[in-house]
Structure formats: C-alpha cells, structure tokens
Amino acid sequence: MDKANLDIVIKNAIEYAKAYENTGMVASYIPELKNADKNALGVCIAANNKKIYKAGDCETLFTMQSISKVVSLILALQTVGKEKVFSKVWVEPTGDAFNSLVRLETHTHIPLNPMINAGAIAVAGVIDAEFPFSRFLAFMRRLCGREDICLNERVYLSEKASGMKNRAIAYMLASEGVLERDVEQTLDFYFKMCSVNVTAVDLARIGSILANDGVDIFTGERLIESEYALIAKTLMVTCGMYDGSGEFAIKVGIPAKSGVGGGIMCCVEDNFGIAVYGPSLDAKGNSVWGLKVLEYLSKELKLHYFAGSKIREYI
C-alpha cells in the first residue's frame, strides 16, 4: 500500500462519514466543550514508513478527555509497576456506563478496569510523583514529539468546578482504601490530564508508538515498555469505546480509545496509528462521524484483527 493510496483512502473515509446525517451532539456537561464545531472532522494516520497522512480538521486542538486514561495507565505502569497498579484496578470489561459507580458498592471495591472513570481515578492515585501532572505532561510531550503540548486551562477549571460525579467516585474509592492519596489532589490531576490539548496528529503519533510495540517510529526510541503497550492495546480492545466497545470490536476491530472531546485514538499492530477528531457524539460518548470513518478504514484497509489473509510465520 503506497502513500498515494492512504491519502485517497482518508479523503474517501471523510466523504463516507459526512454522507451520514450528523445525529450526535457535542458534549455539554461543561460549557467549554459546548463551543466545539459540531461539523468538524479530521483524520490522521501516522504510518510505520515515518509518514503522516491527514485530511480535514487535523490542526484543531481539543482535550484528550478519556483518551488520557491510556497514557496515565502506561505512566503508572512505568512508574510503580504492574503489581501495584493491578492491586488498585482490574482488567475486566463492564457493561456499565463510563461514570457508573454502582459496582464499587455491589460487586467489588476495586474498579473493573482502567478505562472507566473509577478505574482511571484509582490509577491516577498511584502515580508515584509529587507532581503527577508535570510528569504526565512531560510524558505526553515525548509521545507526541511536541514540546508545546499543554493544559487547556479553561476546560480544566470547568471540569474541576463541575466534576461532582467524579468526586463521588473518588471518595467512594477513598472510603474503601483503594485511593490512598489525598482525594482532591488526585482529582486535580485527573481533571488536568483529561484537559490536555491535542490534535488528531498528536493522537495518531501516540497510536503509532503503541502499534510499533512502544517504540517511536520517528526516532526509534523506546518510549513504552513492550509489555505495557500490549496491556494498553488489549484494554483498548475490550474497554476502549465505553459501553460500545463490543460493537466496535466487531465492526472495526482495532484497539481504540475515545474521549468526549471528540477524539478517537487507534493503533493497527505493526503498521500505524490512526486518530479521528469529530466532536459530535452518540449517546455512549463516541464520535458519530469518527465511528463511520473507522468503519470505512477498517473495511478498505482490512484492518480488523480477524479480517483474514494475513499468513503468519508459524507454519
């Protein structure tokens, strides 16, 4: 597959998606997010040939929101190790909404996985650093190869002011000893990491590192331990698209993580990172057009893990 093709495929994907009525809604739980352009759509692929393919709104800054959960999980694993992290969070998918806390009372005090809010807050509480957000930001800058990655202060303040359900979750975790640090400081970090500004290009780069076993395809530098890349990708498969993860696994079939800022970050093993930006969301919190773009790309490029015809080296 050559470069020319990918440029065309991306453009076709955008056209395909935009042919669908934009039935979604921009996230509105905080005023800052409401200002996003409902009809924006950007698609970027960072390929193992060290090229970036993109079309549409790929320079628009938007906040990572839940996509930051992948990065914070990896940061936690690299900081305090697997044993500590998985004493605070499990790795099982749930059929619940991302911000549910019911199971913490009825099933287990340990959140089911790091991709739901409860799990991500538990993970936020173990990152071993006096200044977890500085560390997060430094890590993000290396992953994106861009020193000017920074906080969207207005979104952060908005999240912090209105994040009552997340506070409820955090205090619930604290009441059971899952969260051992100061709750408000942990939440402050959580709200900050969700409010980091990125572009589709940034997310495609992170995706390409995950696809490349943790090694930056542009610099050759290992930024993520191989095992932690595998863990992150597997969790993206089973839990990355909120309570639409199962359907996405069938229809698209690549590790992906979406955020209510409108982004979806994906990786195609050994090949490329893909990111979509489309802030109009469906009821589950996933980008409406973003899903369409990814369905198109998966079909066109045979990206599904079980798309067949990829003879491996075993026999």
Next chain:
Amino acid sequence: MDKANLDIVIKNAIEYAKAYENTGMVASYIPELKNADKNALGVCIAANNKKIYKAGDCETLFTMQSISKVVSLILALQTVGKEKVFSKVWVEPTGDAFNSLVRLETHTHIPLNPMINAGAIAVAGVIDAEFPFSRFLAFMRRLCGREDICLNERVYLSEKASGMKNRAIAYMLASEGVLERDVEQTLDFYFKMCSVNVTAVDLARIGSILANDGVDIFTGERLIESEYALIAKTLMVTCGMYDGSGEFAIKVGIPAKSGVGGGIMCCVEDNFGIAVYGPSLDAKGNSVWGLKVLEYLSKELKLHYFAGSKIREYI
C-alpha cells in the same frame, strides 16, 4: 515452525501446567459432571498444514457446555441472519457472572452478549428449525468431521432436571418478548446443545476452521461464512472466558471460549485451532490447568494478537 517443534511445545505446556498445584474443582452442579477426572489434561492443535498435534487426554469425551454457545450463535446467524439474531442479543461484554440475570431487569431486556447464558438462550430461541437440536448436531458433525458426535444423554437429563436458574432466565426473556418460542422447548434445545460430547481434538478442529476464516482446513470446504467467523472470534475475545475474559485477553490474547465441562476452544488467526481439556475449574468456571497451558503456548509461540513482530502487508 515445524511439526517436531509443536509436539515438543505441547508436551512442555502440559508439564508447565501440571507443575502448578491443581487448586480447582470439578463442576458439581450436576452429578454427571462430578465424575470427571480432576487431574486429566489434554492439549490439541489442529494446524493449517492439515496436521493434528496432541498430547495427554485428547480422546476423553466431555460435554461442550458453554463452548456450544459459539456454535449455536454461528448456526443462528447462518439460519436466520444477522439482523434477526442481533435484535435478540447484543455484543457487549459484561462484568457479570455467566448466569446473572440482574441486568435483564435493571439495564435492558436484551441480553448483553451471546456468551452469557441469557444471551445464548435468546439465540437458541431464534434458530429457525422445527428440530433445532438435529440441526445443531448435524452442524457439529460437519465441523468436527465426525459422524458419531452425539448427545451425552445423562448429562442432558441432569441439566434439564436441575437447570432452575436457566429456567428463570428463559422466563424472564419470555416475559419481555425476547424469547418468542415455547420456553421449555427452547430450554430443552439449550440443555441438549450444552450436553454434546466432544474431545479436545474435535474442539481444535472447530477452532482451526474459525482461524481459517470459516473454511475447513482439511477439506477446503467453507463451513462458516467469513463474516460470522469474524463475529464469533471477536465475541470470544471480549466475552469468551466468562468474567475472566479481560485478564485472559492480556495474558494469552487469542479468541477462546471455555465451558464448565473443562474444555477451552481457541483459534489463532490464519494458523491453528487449539483446544485444551482440563476439568478442574477456577472460581470463574475456567479450566485451571487449561489457562496455564494457554499462557505457556501464547508466550512460547508468540500467539498474542499484540505480541509484535508480525509485519503485515500494508506498507
């Protein structure tokens, strides 16, 4: 990888697993299952080179139990089509136990996926045939290439006599119109399909067909539509190992379905089907030694979907 290697690897896997204390318990909810040999262990690989590699208790007959859910799903899809099937069951993983019915009341009347009992019973209710079990058995015989696949009558009668929770689930589905057929007839089929006798070799063969995009590796005959094979495999990834599916996806990382009869059926895309038989189960209902065997195989043979180093054809 040559045949000699696979024979050795399988033997090593058995040795590796048996080094772990057999902490599990044979399923005991019906008397028939209690008679299984707790220390039995068999491993079989059906490879795309048309060879069968096996070691241990690979001739022992055991009942499919939940593994039949994969076959009945495919049969339903091939019989009444995707639209009808997915009007009765969703494809989202749950964090609940396999026999839970709570969500049918609190979340949605449609079962979350076909790998939990509620979902499998809903699927059993749509198979379009006067004699669904005859059809199931015929399909199983083709998949396994063995005309003498048959029902374990004693297990079936035992299941039927004691399956109160499954009856509760079925009537719950009927009360909401998800199950439209006669409840007792549907349950009768469900209990029968769970009670079909197979060996590890049989399951490895079915796994190899799934791995081979639905085409029988021995005959070249397409037995499963490509799309339905993909759906089945994806559901095995997200929901195949009960509420241990998430951990299995990280530790092993291949589509798999387990049953409380002690079997686990797996498939490695484009390469082979794998089956393990080990009737000693952990608290979630998965074979204790079976899990160890699969962890070993995954590591040794680099089977995990995200194990890296499998350059595809794209770039």
Next chain:
Amino acid sequence: MDKANLDIVIKNAIEYAKAYENTGMVASYIPELKNADKNALGVCIAANNKKIYKAGDCETLFTMQSISKVVSLILALQTVGKEKVFSKVWVEPTGDAFNSLVRLETHTHIPLNPMINAGAIAVAGVIDAEFPFSRFLAFMRRLCGREDICLNERVYLSEKASGMKNRAIAYMLASEGVLERDVEQTLDFYFKMCSVNVTAVDLARIGSILANDGVDIFTGERLIESEYALIAKTLMVTCGMYDGSGEFAIKVGIPAKSGVGGGIMCCVEDNFGIAVYGPSLDAKGNSVWGLKVLEYLSKELKLHYFAGSKIREYI
C-alpha cells in the same frame, strides 16, 4: 360516631375522590382485567358494631390479586408455623417494584417480604397441604362468611398463560432452594389465589377481622391467631401498598393491601375493616380513586395511627 355519620362520610369520600380526574389505567397485562369499568368505585366499611356501611360499586366481583398475599401468609403461618415461614421470607420493606427479582441475585436468596411477588411465591410454596388452593378457598369462605367465594377461571387461565415474570421468580427461588416444592404446582396455586373473585364487602369483612385481633366481629369466632393478625397488619403498614407504602403510611396511616384488580383492603385497629374497589390504577399499581377515598376517610375519621387525641389506658 353513629351509623348515619358513616353512611354520609362514605358518600362524601366517593364524591371527593371522583372530583379528581381519573388519570389511572385499568390493569392490562392480561385481557380479562382490561374489561373492568375504569370509572367504577365502591367503598365499604365493616364496623365493630356488626354493621356494614357501603356505597357505590360494592357488589362488583373483582379478583383479589396481591390482596391474596395477606390471606396466604396467614394461612401459611397457621398451617406450618412462624419458624418455617420466616425461613423462606423476610419481613423487611424494599424500595423495589412488586415484581422485581434483582435482589434475589444481588442481596439474598430469601425474598425481602411476603407482600412482593417473590415473597408471596415463597410463602405459597410452604403451605402444608396436598391441595393448597382448596384450603385457601375454604379459609377465604370462612373469612368472608360466604360459601360461594370462588375462582375466576378466566382470569386464572389468563394469569397462568402470561405469568412469565412470576415463573422467572419462582425458578430463581427454586434454583436457590427457597422453593422446595414443584415449581409449576406452586405457581398454579399462586395464580389461583390471585384470581379469587371478591367484592368490596368481602374485603371489608376480612379487614374487620384483622382489626378485631383475628376474631370475626359478626360471629365472635377466632379465625386468625392474634399474633398472626399482628404480623399481617404490620406488614401491610410497611409493605402493603407496593413501592408507594411509605407515602401511604404518611398520608393515610392504616394497614392496607392493594391489588391490581383494583381493590384495597384496610383495617383500623379495634374499629373497622375498610375496602375500596376502583380498578383504575396509578403507575405503582394502586387504585387512583381508592387512594383518594382513603385519604379522605383518614382525615375525616382521624384514622391515622399517629393522628393524636387517643388517650390510652397506660397512665
């Protein structure tokens, strides 16, 4: 308070209730119930002076539905004793709908109280008789002083044909050993007891027996053990009006049990039994106009247990 007054009070109560728009709906889950006259309303008081006061549709036959749960509980207590009954059902109110079964899985296998379906089915399963329904009918005839109390065959058959959720509950109870008898036989009794035809006069008589410590006010015969009358009345306070019991306890404040046939059976300690028939139901399953009648009577006659001004004998 003299007879003349009660006649007037009842008429005023009906007028008061009918001034409210009939916003409810006749029960429709089985065809037979749908035929009830939405605008019917009957009120009857059976007083300790051995007089019956009544107005409106007091001769209309309707099925007891959930009101039968009070009678079957008393029958069970008198048949097998307190210890056996309360090994199968608790006495705690729930905030759940009458036909919920979620708690049987999440909290405890023992139903929370005998006034919800799960609890009533558990109670139905312990009545010690080869022919529980004959026994129930005989008991009803004595309570109502009327030999021609009988089954509404069409409602019974309708309930039996459509009672899928109750079947789900019963099999759930059987799966945990709470229900030890044959499930279908127990359900058959349960559907029959719900389908017994009564009038408002019948229910007022039963209410007056409960109010009179278990002794028939007309014959002086003890029909209910004093302790069991107390238990029944207390459960009617905490759980008698479905998930509207708490509000009813504040607004009316007398032991009461409603049924989706449109009846409400009440008792005012030491004074009288009250029954209302009004088949138009609110969302919780309680008679819309029946509630208004009882609010009126409670206020006019100062019936609330905590209405004040009833100096007792203690000091």
Next chain:
Amino acid sequence: MDKANLDIVIKNAIEYAKAYENTGMVASYIPELKNADKNALGVCIAANNKKIYKAGDCETLFTMQSISKVVSLILALQTVGKEKVFSKVWVEPTGDAFNSLVRLETHTHIPLNPMINAGAIAVAGVIDAEFPFSRFLAFMRRLCGREDICLNERVYLSEKASGMKNRAIAYMLASEGVLERDVEQTLDFYFKMCSVNVTAVDLARIGSILANDGVDIFTGERLIESEYALIAKTLMVTCGMYDGSGEFAIKVGIPAKSGVGGGIMCCVEDNFGIAVYGPSLDAKGNSVWGLKVLEYLSKELKLHYFAGSKIREYI
C-alpha cells in the same frame, strides 16, 4: 399503670436484656466511638404524667448519630416547608444498608427516605439558615430542655476526617442537582449534627414530645408542628431501624430511631417517650441490648400499635 410499676418494669427490662450474651460490637469506624463501654445499658421513659423513669447508664453522654436525622428532618420541615423538603427526598423504605448509594444511580436521583444517609444529607442541604448547626443546636436545646447540649468536638472531627462514603453520597447528590448548596458546608453540618452529645434522658424527652403530638409534656409548649410530628413518627416506623425496620415493627411495633452511638429513641403515641443507650451494636447498626429492652417493654406494656384491646372513641 402507676409510677412504681414503670420503675420495676424498666429494671426488669434491663435484667432481661443483660441475660442475653453481649454479642455485638461497639462502632469502630472512628476512634472516638471505640472508647464506649460495651456493657453500658441505660433505659429512660419520659411519661405524659411529667415524670421521668430511668435506670442504668442514663447520665452517660453519647453522640446522636443517625437519631439526629429525625430532628434535622423536623427542623427542615419547620424551616422551609413540606414541599421543598419532599422535592429533595422521598418517604419510601428501602431494603438497603443506611449508607448505600446504589439506588441514586440505578433508580432515582432523589434519595428514598430521610432516615438513610443519602436522604439525611439531602435534607441537611435545604435547612434555610446561614448557620444551620447553630439552629440545630438551639432546636435540640429546646427539645431537651437543657441549655448545655453541645457538640462532641472529637467525634465531629473524627467523622469529618473519615467520612469518605458520606462525601461520595453528597457529591453524587450534587452531581444530580439534589444538593444545591456547597457540598463541604452541608457535610460539615451533617457531621456536626451526628456528633451532638445527648443522654438517654434527653432522647426520652424528645420521644415524649413526638408522642404528645409535638407539644412538650413538661412545659405545654408546642415545639413541633402536629403534622411534622406525624411525618417523623411514620418514617420512624417504616425506616427508623436501618434495614432491620421491618422486623422491629413486628417485634416491638413503636416508632423508633437508632444511631450507631448506641442510642434508640422511641415514642408511644399519647403516652411516653422511651430511650435506650447500649453501644454494643448488631450487624445492622442497632443496639443489641437496646432491642432486647424494647422487646421486653413492648410485651410487658402492650405497646405495639396492633397489640389490641385499645378501644377507640369511634363507635
């Protein structure tokens, strides 16, 4: 019944209770409560003849804990009115533990009743005063006729430091707009009201005011509106003894509210207030010996609302 009798009855009640093994445990979730004397037991009756009968540890100070919920509910009703209060909390019993928050997510955002923590926090949030605790304290002093009622500062600070689950509940309420005030300020008031020091005599006095329709039996002054006294008493019946309320209603049958400080406050309509202090608690949070005392008193003095033989004035 004369005074001599009540003195003897109380002593017998204590003897009866202490004959039971003290199987309970002193509340331990905060260090301050752990210091209580597990074997303390005090019983006090404030009768309508303006006499106080008491025996045992009736001068010991202990914190009100959940008993304060009755007082704060009345204060809220008297401050902002019924409509406002019941827009924030319902009056239905639940079968859940006092500190559960599951239903806020699964059923309704409005807490089910004011006697569970969620409901009491919602009520705390509507008391219309800049200084709600000053107002609460002033009200308590009038109810108890004792100017030196005051806060147990150490318990308060302990509650405040450790009340994570209550914080989770409060933020959950805030996230749904049920709690409109500042969460931490509302919680501060909630922790303070729970930490007010009282004796059994104080609680018996409050109970006697409720029993006397809201009028202080010693001064003749109305301290509680008649309707609000009725509401409080009814809620004490259906929800006052945590998830043991249903059993208590059968076994004892008087309005009662318990607290994990070891107190139980009761009222017998038109007759007297009763309070028990016994800090050894059962699994539901009710005083073990306190329950025994009240069972004895109910039986000996025929206190159950449905104990019979109390001919009223109607006929």
